[in-house]
Amino acid sequence: MALITVDARFRLGLQRVLARLGDRESFSVVQADLGEADPEIRAGAIRLIGELGLREFLPNIQERLQKLYGRQHAPEELPFTIAVFNALKKIGTREISEELARRFEQLAGRLKPAAIHVIAAHGAGSAEIDGFFQGLIRLDTPYPHLRAQAVELYGTLAAGHPDKKALVATIRKCLKDESTEMARAAAETIAKLLGERLFELPEWGTLAPAIRAELILAAPAIPAARLEEAFKDPEADVRRAAVQRILSAVEPPQSIRDVIRMYSQDASEETVVTDRLMASLGGWNDSGHGRLVLIQSFLYMLKRQAGVLEKFLPTPGAMLGDMDKLIARLRRALLRTGTEQLSESLFLAMSGRGDSRSVFSEVEAQLKIYPKEGELKATVQELMAVQDDRIRKRIAAEVKSVPAGAFIPIKRILKIMPPLKESALVPTLRVIKDLARFHGDQELEWLAVVHLAGCRDGPSLAAVSDAVLGSDKAAGPRSPVSAARRQVDVALWIRSLSVDTANARVRETLLTLIRSSTHPDTFRAAVDAMTAKVDTEVSSILMLRLPSLKGAMRFIVIQSIGRMGDRVHLPVFLGDLKAAEEDRKLAGLLGLEKLLDRNPDLPPDTVTGPLYELKNHSSALVRASAIALLVRLKDPNRVELVSELIASDRPIPVGSYRLVPELVREGLSDDGRQKLYQALLSRVGRLSEDEEAVCEAFRSVLDGRPFAELLNPRRQRAESVEDLRDLLRTRSAAQATTDFKISKAIQRRAIAFLDITGFTPRAAKMTAIELGFFLVQVEDEILPFVTGHQGLLVKRLGDGFLLSFPGSAEALSASLEMLMHLAKKNQLIQEDDRIRLRVGIHVGDVLVDRDDVFGDTVNVAARVEAQAKPMCICLTEDVFRDLPTRNESIESMGPVRLKGKDEPVTLYRVRLDVIYEAQTEALQKLMATPDWLPKIRRFELVLDEKYRIIKEKIEEARHMVAHGDYTHAESLVEEIEKMLL
Numbered sequence: 011m012a013l014i015t016v017d018a019r020f021r022l023g024l025q026r027v028l029a030r031l032g033d034r035e036s037f038s039v040v041q042a043d044l045g046e047a048d049p050e051i052r053a054g055a056i057r058l059i060g061e062l063g064l065r066e067f068l069p070n071i072q073e074r075l076q077k078l079y080g081r082q083h084a085p086e087e088l089p090f091t092i093a094v095f096n097a098l099k100k101i102g103t104r105e106i107s108e109e110l111a112r113r114f115e116q117l118a119g120r121l122k123p124a125a126i127h128v129i130a131a132h133g134a135g136s137a138e139i140d141g142f143f144q145g146l147i148r149l150d151t152p153y154p155h156l157r158a159q160a161v162e163l164y165g166t167l168a169a170g171h172p173d174k175k176a177l178v179a180t181i182r183k184c185l186k187d188e189s190t191e192m193a194r195a196a197a198e199t200i201a202k203l204l205g206e207r208l209f210e211l212p213e214w215g216t217l218a219p220a221i222r223a224e225l226i227l228a229a230p231a232i233p234a235a236r237l238e239e240a241f242k243d244p245e246a247d248v249r250r251a252a253v254q255r256i257l258s259a260v261e262p263p264q265s266i267r268d269v270i271r272m273y274s275q276d277a278s279e280e281t282v283v284t285d286r287l288m289a290s291l292g293g294w295n296d297s298g299h300g301r302l303v304l305i306q307s308f309l310y311m312l313k314r315q316a317g318v319l320e321k322f323l324p325t326p327g328a329m330l331g332d333m334d335k336l337i338a339r340l341r342r343a344l345l346r347t348g349t350e351q352l353s354e355s356l357f358l359a360m361s362g363r364g365d366s367r368s369v370f371s372e373v374e375a376q377l378k379i380y381p382k383e384g385e386l387k388a389t390v391q392e393l394m395a396v397q398d399d400r401i402r403k404r405i406a407a408e409v410k411s412v413p414a415g416a417f418i419p420i421k422r423i424l425k426i427m428p429p430l431k432e433s434a435l436v437p438t439l440r441v442i443k444d445l446a447r448f449h450g451d452q453e454l455e456w457l458a459v460v461h462l463a464g465c466r467d468g469p470s471l472a473a474v475s476d477a478v479l480g481s482d483k484a485a486g487p488r489s490p491v492s493a494a495r496r497q498v499d500v501a502l503w504i505r506s507l508s509v510d511t512a513n514a515r516v517r518e519t520l521l522t523l524i525r526s527s528t529h530p531d532t533f534r535a536a537v538d539a540m541t542a543k544v545d546t547e548v549s550s551i552l553m554l555r556l557p558s559l560k561g562a563m564r565f566i567v568i569q570s571i572g573r574m575g576d577r578v579h580l581p582v583f584l585g586d587l588k589a590a591e592e593d594r595k596l597a598g599l600l601g602l603e604k605l606l607d608r609n610p611d612l613p614p615d616t617v618t619g620p621l622y623e624l625k626n627h628s629s630a631l632v633r634a635s636a637i638a639l640l641v642r643l644k645d646p647n648r649v650e651l652v653s654e655l656i657a658s659d660r661p662i663p664v665g666s667y668r669l670v671p672e673l674v675r676e677g678l679s680d681d682g683r684q685k686l687y688q689a690l691l692s693r694v695g696r697l698s699e700d701e702e703a704v705c706e707a708f709r710s711v712l713d714g715r716p717f718a719e720l721l722n723p724r725r726q727r728a729e730s731v732e733d734l735r736d737l738l739r740t741r742s743a744a745q746a747t748t749d750f751k752i753s754k755a756i757q758r759r760a761i762a763f764l765d766i767t768g769f770t771p772r773a774a775k776m777t778a779i780e781l782g783f784f785l786v787q788v789e790d791e792i793l794p795f796v797t798g799h800q801g802l803l804v805k806r807l808g809d810g811f812l813l814s815f816p817g818s819a820e821a822l823s824a825s826l827e828m829l830m831h832l833a834k835k836n837q838l839i840q841e842d843d844r845i846r847l848r849v850g851i852h853v854g855d856v857l858v859d860r861d862d863v864f865g866d867t868v869n870v871a872a873r874v875e876a877q878a879k880p881m882c883i884c885l886t887e888d889v890f891r892d893l894p895t896r897n898e899s900i901e902s903m904g905p906v907r908l909k910g911k912d913e914p915v916t917l918y919r920v921r922l923d924v925i926y927e928a929q930t931e932a933l934q935k936l937m938a939t940p941d942w943l944p945k946i947r948r949f950e951l952v953l954d955e956k957y958r959i960i961k962e963k964i965e966e967a968r969h970m971v972a973h974g975d976y977t978h979a980e981s982l983v984e985e986i987e988k989m990l991l
Contacts, residue, residue, distance in 0.1 A: 020695035053093035060097030130163035134170030165199035201228035219245035348414030504535035575608025760821035769809035818892035850875025
């Protein structure tokens with residue numbers, strides 16, 4: 011039986027379990043907590059009364075409420091006091107709410123925010139409470155900090171209000187309030203009350219742009235005509251709100267064409283729209299919803315862009331003089347990388363009305379963005395040297411006729427366009443390919459060829475095949491952008507193929523990839539395509555490659571041959587189970603799992619022996635995966651194995667708790683049920699991210715019974731531990747010698763913590779083996795950037811990684827490169843396959859022990875990582891001071907209070923736009939060269955304002971959680987989620 015320590019953490023955990031189970035009958039188990047000295051435990055018991063709706067305890071809570079009027083309470087009692095109000099929100103009465111409204115002034119200031127929630131919860135139809143909220147909303151209220159909260163709560167009284175029109179009129183007045191927070195709160199409230207009718211408000215046109223945007227986002231439904239108007243609004247906030255509503259539609263509306271046009275033409279919109287646009291387009295394409303609209307939109311946009319450029323295709327047989335060749339080079343440079351500012355400066359200079367210095371200034375700015383476009387500078391220098399006025403006028407006229415940067419929007423459209431496989435796109439894509447080839451834009455040519463191949467265009471299929479195989483045929487791009495980008499595009503193309511209808515050339519290409527590819531994405535796509543059906547040739551190739559493969563690629567092969575279901579491969583999987591490396595063991599377990607999918611009648615005695623050897627393995631993933639397979643094989647000891655796994659004092663994968671419902675569905679004896687119950691009980695004091703999974707496991711074991719029915723009444727207490735200070739006072743001479751050895755192992759290192767965002771919901775959908783496979787994939791993605799900067803992957807920590815570097819510059823450069831790599835890759839793959847990280851970096855002394863590091867520096871790095879947003883890097887001031895040069899891309903977050911630190915720590919962050927927009931070629935210059943992208947400042951101001959508002963709400967939510975107001979905190983979290991969307 012598992013050892014259960016009934017300490018404060020256990021008691022608080024037990025309260026949360028009962029709340030999630032909704033088990034009213036078992037409240038007696040924790041009823042004694044109401045008299046506990048610890049205010050946090052008492053608070054939890056009071057909250058549980060509210061969550062379970064135990065009205066029989068209302069007199070007791072009312073008695074506690076009476077003691078709050080006219081008294082100041084110690085800070086440590088605040089969680090308990092807030093819990094009283096939380097309970098009253100659920101089980102209070104109108105009489106209690108009216109008394110709170112009358113005696114509101116007698117409450118301590120920190121209790122007032124919680125009190126108005128109780129007043130609103132039971133105030134519908136009460137004239138006294140209506141007057142109370144109207145007083146709070148007024149400009150001259152003595153509680154201005156509560157106005158925004160009051161207007162939101164006032165809206166909840168509408169259902170039982172005798173004069174709803176008057177209530178709405180009161181809230182409408184707040185839409186033009188001087189306080190932005192108040193106006194936003196009013197907008198969200200009025201949107202819920204009026205629905206589509208809010209667009210009929212006479213004051214709509216006079217509202218501030220931010221408030222109109224808030225109304226668009228909060229409205230439950232928007233008429234199409236109003237959405238079209240909002241999209242064309244001159245204010246950027248309103249347009250972005252309209253874009254968000256367009257992209258959240260079930261099917262792509264006709265206005266999606268305008269969204270694509272905006273994205274392709276305005277660089278400032280790129281990072282704001284791209285991710286959401288990519289996800290929406292991919293979802294619509296995969297589901298088939300609105301597919302015709304989607305095809306028409308892309309066809310329209312591409313034809314529109316390509317039609318303007320067709321006149322820049324070469325004339326067959328034309329003879330070009332030297333000046334014609336120079337002008338052709340000018341066209342090529344302007345089409346690929348030009349800007350309106352550069353064209354205007356060049357036109358004025360060639361017309362004799364401008365200074366050449368402004369031209370070269372624009373050229374240098376472009377070279378910082380496109381450092382490989384040296385032809386632009388050489389061409390402009392040659393043009394500026396022309397002295398003949400007639401020729402200069404001809405050049406000026408040519409400059410005016412060339413649409414500067416026209417290739418850039420086409421590339422953006424092709425990057426976000428899903429593989430539509432539509433023949434109607436072929437003629438336009440061919441024009442784009444020819445334009446790109448003639449004007450030397452290799453990236454655009456490659457994108458066009460990949461999409462043509464997706465549309466089953468024969469020459470393009472051959473071109474992609476040649477590019478995949480590394481040849482340099484005239485039909486294909488001469489030098490596709492970069493190897494990494496090419497491989498990702500090829501993987502996307504392969505996934506769009508139908509192998510059954512593919513020609514022999516494509517099949518041979520895929521087989522060659524399986525034989526020789528070293529890129530995991532491309533290899534996996536080829537293997538998945540060719541193993542959809544059992545193919546002995548593919549199986550033989552995979553078996554030949556298997557001995558030389560490691561990491562993610564070995565997982566891919568093992569998974570594929572297991573999925574084929576041929577039992578002849580069983581010895582391969584069993585051999586991996588006996589390997590020393592953890593990755594090999596996980597690969598073998600994955601192979602067995604897939605083999606069992608195809609061979610459910612596999613004799614258990616052929617694999618149970620090796621699996622039993624892994625049930626006590628040091629790796630939680632290996633241990634849990636082995637036991638999961640034993641459960642699947644109906645091992646006679648499976649209940650005991652699962653109980654031991656859950657009751658162990660080591661962390662286990664969240665997916666392991668799903669084994670409990672499986673066992674329950676098979677049928678459990680009372681003894682087996684008690685074993686699982688006791689094992690789960692041992693987890694109650696260690697609840698964290700696995701809280702929901704543990705409670706679901708409890709629910710299946712209880713099977714409708716009250717929690718208390720299976721509870722062992724005996725409570726065991728933890729053994730007392732000798733005080734650490736006493737140990738320190740009695741240090742021996744031998745320990746002093748050890749101290750000296752330790753001091754020699756102290757080094758100054760930069761420590762980076764990486765965390766996979768969205769890991770918990772992803773892990774909940776995976777088996778333990780699939781989870782291990784995913785973590786190996788992530789490790790393979792980041793490892794080249796770590797080792798490339800002299801770094802060390804110290805260890806894997808659940809959903810994160812601990813990295814060590816010799817210095818701050820190396821840590822930051824490696825982190826930037828890996829995030830930028832992932833940001834670009836994420837734009838080309840489906841949402842479920844995307845990997846998003848956040849990074850925290852600190853530098854200082856650490857204790858190096860073999861391959862591990864310890865010390866406060868490690869702890870601070872972990873705390874800093876928690877402050878980072880997804881796909882963002884946070885760093886401490888020590889790291890910032892260590893950097894060789896300063897850069898505008900790094901900005902201060904100001905002093906931030908970190909857990910475990912008495913004083914605030916100044917933090918810095920790398921701006922999100924750098925990670926999403928910076929060019930790969932500029933990475934090495936990031937630490938030394940400022941970013942001169944012309945629209946960065948405007949984008950930064952927009953981000954700063956949004957982050958400021960979000961940060962304030964996050965701080966408020968944390969404050970509410972710290973003080974036990976979970977209901978208010980939950981509403982704040984919902985607001986933050988809406989803003990992030």
